[in-house]
Amino acid sequence: MKFWSEFYIPTLKESPADAEIASHQLLVRAGLVRKLSGGLYTYMPIGLRVMQKITQICREEIDRGGSVELWMPHVHPAENWEKGPRWNAAREIMFRADHAGSGKKAGAEPEFVLGPTHEEVITPLVKAEVSSYRDLPKSFYQIATKFRNEIRPRYGLMRAREFVMMDAYSFDADDEGAIKAYHKMKAAYEAFFKRVGVLAIAVEADTGVMGGSFSHEFMVPAEVGDDDVIYCEESGYAANREKATSGLVATDFVVAEPIGEIEKFATPGVTTIKGLAREPHNIPADEQFKTLVYIGDDKPFLVLLRGCDDLEEAKLGTLGFTLVRPATPDEITPLMGAKPGSLGAVKDTLKAADQLAGVFADEAIKLVGNGTTGANEDGFHLRNVNVTRDLAITGWGDFRTVKAGEPCPTCGAPLKSRRGIEVGHIFKLGTKYSECFAATYVDDQKQSHPMVMGCYGIGISRTMQAVIEQSHDKDGIIWPWAVAPxxxxxxxxxxxxxxxxxxxxxxxxxxxxxxxxxxxxxxxxxxxxxxxxxxxxxxxxxxxxxxxxxxxxxxxxxxxxxxxxxxxxxxxxxxxxxxxxxxxxxx
Amino acid sequence: MKFWSEFYIPTLKESPADAEIASHQLLVRAGLVRKLSGGLYTYMPIGLRVMQKITQICREEIDRGGSVELWMPHVHPAENWEKGPRWNAAREIMFRADHAGSGKKAGAEPEFVLGPTHEEVITPLVKAEVSSYRDLPKSFYQIATKFRNEIRPRYGLMRAREFVMMDAYSFDADDEGAIKAYHKMKAAYEAFFKRVGVLAIAVEADTGVMGGSFSHEFMVPAEVGDDDVIYCEESGYAANREKATSGLVATDFVVAEPIGEIEKFATPGVTTIKGLAREPHNIPADEQFKTLVYIGDDKPFLVLLRGCDDLEEAKLGTLGFTLVRPATPDEITPLMGAKPGSLGAVKDTLKAADQLAGVFADEAIKLVGNGTTGANEDGFHLRNVNVTRDLAITGWGDFRTVKAGEPCPTCGAPLKSRRGIEVGHIFKLGTKYSECFAATYVDDQKQSHPMVMGCYGIGISRTMQAVIEQSHDKDGIIWPWAVAPxxxxxxxxxxxxxxxxxxxxxxxxxxxxxxxxxxxxxxxxxxxxxxxxxxxxxxxxxxxxxxxxxxxxxxxxxxxxxxxxxxxxxxxxxxxxxxxxxxxxxx
Missing domain, CATH: 3.40.50.800 (Anticodon-binding domain)
Incomplete structure (x- = not known):
């Protein structure tokens, strides 16, 4: 029992100027947090009480899921990350830490980094501890502060430089065990979010820089969320837009009748899909090919889409490059012989095909017959382009953004879309990290194998804010019973x-x-x-x-x-x- | 109820090579911690359980002491520290944190630091929140990870780069309130250590770089401790050696009879107290003056002691300099006209008296009559030197190291000495930080005053190890009931x-x-x-x-x-x- 006069709850009438969304405003107005600096918040007494309640519920459910709690350092030797598989991708989002007197040169590798997640620490730890199949499976978790060098921290605790996360790591002898661990953890997550009193939906997700074979995100539906969830009310299908597929794409190619011969025609000043769709050309976007140039690990590659489709950049992750970025106009013109707006992948027009890491086509272009594409010559396009006959495709994939209204990949009903806040993520990692750190075990036949890993995260501080976003009215917060301060x-x-x-x-x-x-x-x-x-x-x-x-x-x-x-x-x-x-x- | 086979307690037969003391060896052997890197430890499952129990006991007792829990960021904007009163003294022991892409030059001021303690964060916070005497007193605490850039981390969790600390801060309207807060916290500490099951003795302590008017340390007696405690079994007097006084010094000057005239004599090759005590000079150390040169905030000053006494450097903190260090021989010789070993503070021999920030004499030299000191001329000393007549003293103080056997300052019984591990510290800070950050309040007469502060720390991780150090046998740890995993x-x-x-x-x-x-x-x-x-x-x-x-x-x-x-x-x-x-x- 506490008395308000002896406790400290500094409520405010006004919202801070930088609070754009209701939950951020209420965090500050209800005296739950105070800002120290961009993305750095002090948890005030009632804010900390909510955090402690969410933490304790999380601990109980993850314990029940068979994982054992430990607590790893916040400061990591940079060498652990340099040895790991994602240093190049992760270093930009990490704080580097050095001594005042380390005498390090600017731009030199740091001695330490602040951990944004702990694969690079726990994998060597488990490697040192576990060596026999008899010691497996093992699963460990911690609830601890993580650090992320957000360039533009915003939305209060949603995108902060310091945040509290539950992170768990499972180690199994084989794939079957790893999948079992994954589903056990998924059930623990569901129990956690239910007890906290927040609606969080598991959706299929991209594995991103973390790597691994498959993953689910837990999304709290909210207009202010950073992510789009594509879902079907009929079949229950749900996926992050980055990962969503649709039933739109036929497996067979559409064959134009009759198939025309390629013709080059002048398109002076026309450098966009929309431009080509207008007078005098009148070529509908879904009869055009869009040709994008990307750089994957320093080599250029092309992505082909229908003119009416958008690229879902996250889906390029399936191509296996470590770092992917759009090529700059300065890189594109010498490579393709034309500026962006007149590009294409028709076989004979590709001057530097040997320099390309590949030409990857989205499945949906199978729906285009007698299409139009750039001629790799400024101010010219080609018509009557047909996929199998004309395009220099080296690989196929799903690269397009799925839109609401497309058919569900499971049942064909129209897909819907809504925004969500990601509050949890589970990954089946496979052996990416265990191979990198030689975290192997010996089986009963004395054969050595890499352990099969999974990793799992719940944003504790983010969950607190998501609860507020989902449960408030014009007068303030409406706490669910279990996490009320x-x-x-x-x-x-x-x-x-x-x-x-x-x-x-x-x-x-x-x-x-x-x-x-x-x-x-x-x-x-x-x-x-x-x-x-x-x-x-x-x-x-x-x-x-x-x-x-x-x-x-x-x-x-x-x-x-x-x-x-x-x-x-x-x-x-x-x-x-x-x-x-x-x-x-x-x- | 946990089952060992499903839990994880990796016991070891052998101690790690770098574990010098029993508690460090047992931390590792009993599977409580694993080392990630020097001074960075993972708390393994049973280690974390002990930490959580100590944390919870600490929370309950500090709550009972009337302080309110909150939780501040680990990453601090460096500007908070630059504005504060101890940036120059503290920066060397702090980690600096920057973005990978911050483009900072080497040696430039960092954008962020990792907090070793939080006065520089909580004082501006309370300044922004509290403005009236009606809101005072206030006391806040947190239990959180702290960071310290230890050059030579050792003894496991004793001197680590990351450690868990309870840190509390009290804000009062006046000195009387601050002293009340101090004693309330002292009582909470005593209750905490008692419940944890560790013997920790409150001793008077130096305020050091923290500043403030007075302080107590809580010491766990242990041979491996870093600190010396001087104590008296009769009166209960106890102080850190850095702060300890003794009853040795009479307030009156000893007057030699007869008082001799100063004589210079040759002492070729003799540059130490011991050398002068030997043949052919035979001058006992307690009849010599020791003259030391220090630099305080870039200005030199002298410290005079008896030849038989040692300087307790921490006691120079009372002189009010921000940074104090011994002068180098290269600085001493031009200043004094002689090399170390022939220095003195006799009036006429001090060539550069105007360059000195002062000549500070330890009270114990009052016991010397007709003493001997250096002549500020290589190879020469002066005899028949008498304090009041001859020495250019500008200030007095207690600068010597108290030794076991000296009389207790309270009752005169012989003092004893033993080593201890510091597990807690309480400071009455006064207005040092509140003035610096303009943390003021308005009284009932509408007058503005700086708040009077106290700050308080308990080493949670250190307490865990101190418990082990105090409670083990050759076979392993003997946990007190309340904190057993x-x-x-x-x-x-x-x-x-x-x-x-x-x-x-x-x-x-x-x-x-x-x-x-x-x-x-x-x-x-x-x-x-x-x-x-x-x-x-x-x-x-x-x-x-x-x-x-x-x-x-x-x-x-x-x-x-x-x-x-x-x-x-x-x-x-x-x-x-x-x-x-x-x-x-x-x-």
Whole structure:
């Protein structure tokens, strides 16, 4: 039981200027956090209480999932990362740490980095500890601060430089075991989000720089989310847009009838799909080929799409390059012989085909017959281009962005799209890290194999903010019971009145024994201020003592998520409140 | 209830080569930590459990002491420190953090630092939040990782680059309030160390680079400690040697009879106190003056001591310089006109008196009459030097190291000395930080004043190791009940035997209900291995099930700190064990 006057909850009337979204505004206004610097926040007392509750629920569920808790250093020797498989991709997002007196030259490799995640630490640790199949499977997790050098931190705790994450790592003897570990962890995540009281949906996701064979993200649907989720209400299909597929693409090629002969034609000043779709050319976007130039690990490659489709850059990850970026106009022109806007991949027009790492075609171009593409000559295009006959394709894949309305890949019903906040991610990593760090085990035939790994993350601080984003109204936060900083707020209208103060303590003790955390608002403030603050900080159950009610022998009880105020006779208050508390507390 | 086979406790027979002290060896051998790199340790599952228990006890006691928990960032903007009062002194011990792409030049000021403590963050925070006397007093604390760029990390968690600390900060309207806050915190510390089960003695301490008016350290007596504690068994006086005083010094000057005239004499090749004490000079060390040259904030100053005394460098902190260091021979010779070994502070021989920031004399030289000192001329000394008549003293102080055997400053009994591990520190800071950050409040007369601060630290990870250092034997750790990773270990001699396994679970549940954490050793290992591991990891209460005992209808019970094994009939085991658990659990 805490007293507001001795505790510290600095509520604010105004939102800070840099808070663009409701949850960020409420984090600050309800006194949960204070900003130290961009992306660096102090968790104020009630913010920390929520974090501790989310942490404890996470610990219990991940424990139940069979993982064992440990705690790794925040500062990592850079050499662990240099040895690992993703130093080049990850170094830009990491803080580097050095001594004041290290005498390092600018641009030199740092001695230490601050960990954004811990594969590079736990894999060598497990390698040193575990060597026999008898010691497997093993799964370890920690709940700890992570660091990410966000260039543009924003949205409060959503994209911060410091954040708290649960990260888990599983080590199995074989693929079957790893898949079992993956599903055990997925179930633990589902239990966690349910207990926290937030709706988080598992969606198929891209594995990105982490690598690995497959993964799911846990998404909290919210308009302010950074990610698009493509989903089907019929089949239950759900995937991050970066990973989503659709039923649009036929496996067979569309064959134009009749197939025309290639013709070059002048298109002066036309350098866009839209331009070619207008007068005088009138070529619909879905009858055009889009030719993009990318650089993969220093070698250029082409990506072909329908003119009406957009590239989903994350999908280029399947090509196996470590670093991928769009080529610059200065790189494109000498390579292709033309500026962007007149590019194409028709066999004879590709002057530097031998310099290319490949020409990768999106499956959807199979739907184009007698299409139009650039002639690799400024101001000229080619018509009657047909895929199998004319294009110098070396590989196929799914590279396009799936849009709402396309058919579901599972059932054909129209797909929908909504934005979401990523609060968790699970990866089946395979042997990418264990091979790199030689984390092997010996089987019962004395044969050595790399361990098969999985890795798993839950954003603890992000989950706190996602809860607020999903559960608030115009007056403030509406905390789910399990993670509320306090579950019961007893408002004393006149704290100096001894009878009221004694009753508050009696009811507080009764509610505490029933399993709730109690805050008594004993401040010397007007009732209006107290009720506004109560709504703002979002304590689920409010009990008001004092005023006319107390004279009439009643206390007032109100749930934050309901508008009704219920009057309870003082004599019954302790038992009635205990009963109210026991119900959600045991949920 | 955990099962050893599903948990992870990697015990080792051998100590790591770099572990010099017992507690460091046991941390590793009992599987509590693993080294990632110098001064960076992973807390393995049972190590983390102990840390979490110590953390929770600390939280409860500091809460009880009236401080409110929050959680500040690990990464601090360097500008906070540049604005603060100790940037120059603290920067060398801090990690600097930058982006990979920050383009900072080597030697440039870093953008961020990793916090070794948080005065520079909390003072501006409280300044922004609190402005009226009505909001005071306030006290905040956190339990969080701290970073220190140790050049030579050693002794495991004792001197590490990352460590966990409880740090608290109190803000009061006046000195009286600050002293009250200080004593409240001191009481909370005493309660904490008592509950943890470690003997920690509060001793007077130097305020060092932290600054402030007075402070106490909490010391765990241990031979491997870094600090010397000077104490008196009669009066209870106790102080860090850096701060200790003795009753040796009379307030009156000893006057030589007769007072001689100063005489210069040749001392070729004699440049030490010892040399002058030998043939042919035979001048006892306590009749010599020792003259030391130091640099304080770029200006030289002299310190005068008796030849038999040592300088306690920390005591120079009272002189008010920000940075103090010994002068180099290259700085000394031109200043004094002679090399070290022939220096003195006799008025006429001081050639560059105007360049000195002062000549500071230790009180004990009052005991010297007709003394000998250097002539500021290589190879010459002066005899018949008398303090008040001859020496160019500008200030007095206590600068000498107190030794065991000297009289207690309180009661005169002989002082004793022992080594200790510092596990906590409390400072009355005064207004050093609040003035620097303009953390002021307005009183009821609308007058503005700087808040009066205190700051407080407990080394959580260090306390864990100090417990081990204080409580172990040749076989392993002997955990105090309250912080043991598990309190009861049930050893199954034959885990495959169903009757034994069922009994283990029954007894485990009984002990758990009585308030203990239970570990069941269900590994497929020989009994000898299990008993050795049980002693090594130091679980307080061991219950053995199986073998001949079980055939005879008994289980064996043994306390880790006792040698006796008690046999209990199976039928009584659950209730007897519950009774054993309830006693220490409620202590």
């Amino acid at each position: 306090f579950q019961v707020l007893i408002v004393l209208l006149d704290p100096a009145m001894e009878e009221a103060a004694t009753l508050a303590k009696t009811l507080g003790v009764a509610a505490e024994l029933a399993g709730a955390d109690i805050l008594i608002d004993d401040r010397d403030e007007r009732p209006g201020v107290k009720f506004k603050d109560a709504d703002l900080i979002g304590v689920p159950l409010r009990i008001t003592i004092g005023g006319r009610g107390l004279k009439n022998g009643v206390v007032e009880v109100k749930w934050r998520h309901e508008s009704e105020v219920v009057q309870i006779p003082v004599a019954e208050a302790a038992s009635r409140i205990a009963a109210l508390v026991e119900q959600p507390a045991s949920a | 598990f309190q009861v270990l049930i050893v199954l001699l034959d885990p495959a035997m169903e009757e034994a396994a069922t009994l283990a679970k029954t007894l485990g549940v009984a002990a758990e209900l009585a308030g203990a954490d239970i570990l069941i050793d269900d590994r497929d290992e020989r009994p000898g291995v299990k008993f050795k591991d049980a002693d090594l990891i130091g679980v307080p209460l061991r219950i053995t099930i199986g073998g001949r005992g079980l055939k005879n209808g008994v289980v064996e019970v043994k306390w880790r700190h006792e040698s006796e094994v008690v046999q209990i009939p199976v039928a009584e085991a659950a209730s007897r064990i519950a009774a054993l658990v309830e006693q220490p659990a409620s202590a």
